[in-house]
């Protein structure tokens with residue numbers, strides 16, 4: 001299991017440091033945990049969070065990365081810069097970036113490739129809108145999002161990353177996919193990945209909290225969660241990690 005916290009554009013330096021400190025202290029007491037944990041703070045908070053989590057075996061990642069290696073790209077951050085400050089992971093293609101910043105499948109694929117080239121593990125976020133689900137296009141949309149990356153980097157490299165299935169209608173809405181809905185999509189992704197995908201983490205995301213996590217984590221192909229709102233409170237995030245440990 002892998003439990004990842006996406007902090008989005010929330011908090012302050014002091015809050016990020018506090019949250020990281022809280023997680024670090026709790027994780028140090030649970031050194032035998034079989035659950036991997038990652039957090040994705042805002043980019044400007046990465047160094048302090050990396051520093052606070054150094055001993056705690058919690059991976060730190062960025063929420064986005066440039067597809068380019070260096071040069072005249074004002075405001076962008078390259079994968080090697082992220083690796084340099086201690087990141088080991090990065091989110092790619094989050095639906096908020098796809099929808100609100102018009103990020104395409106091709107851009108996500110380029111970012112994915114850039115991340116892997118610098119040794120970061122990309123977490124590829126995929127998922128359908130409500131209209132796409134209602135029209136019966138869920139698997140087609142999800143497969144298209146993953147295939148666009150596979151065309152760029154090859155299926156074997158998709159299998160080396162992490163996939164987060166996050167139905168757009170479930171993100172930040174309080175409506176979560178039912179455990180069966182999640183399992184159906186996850187099983188489809190696993191099948192598409194083939195043998196090399198048996199070890200690939202396929203996370204579910206979208207309004208996961210301490211109340212609904214247990215049923216989701218009980219599904220065969222749900223290997224953990226990408227948690228947004230519920231990752232901003234240490235106690236709730238730690239409870240979700242605990243539920244993954246018990247799953």
Ligand code: PGA
Nearest residue numbers: 171172206207227228229
């Ligand atoms: P949420 O966000 O848990 O607040 O729905 C999840 C995500 O966007 O990664």
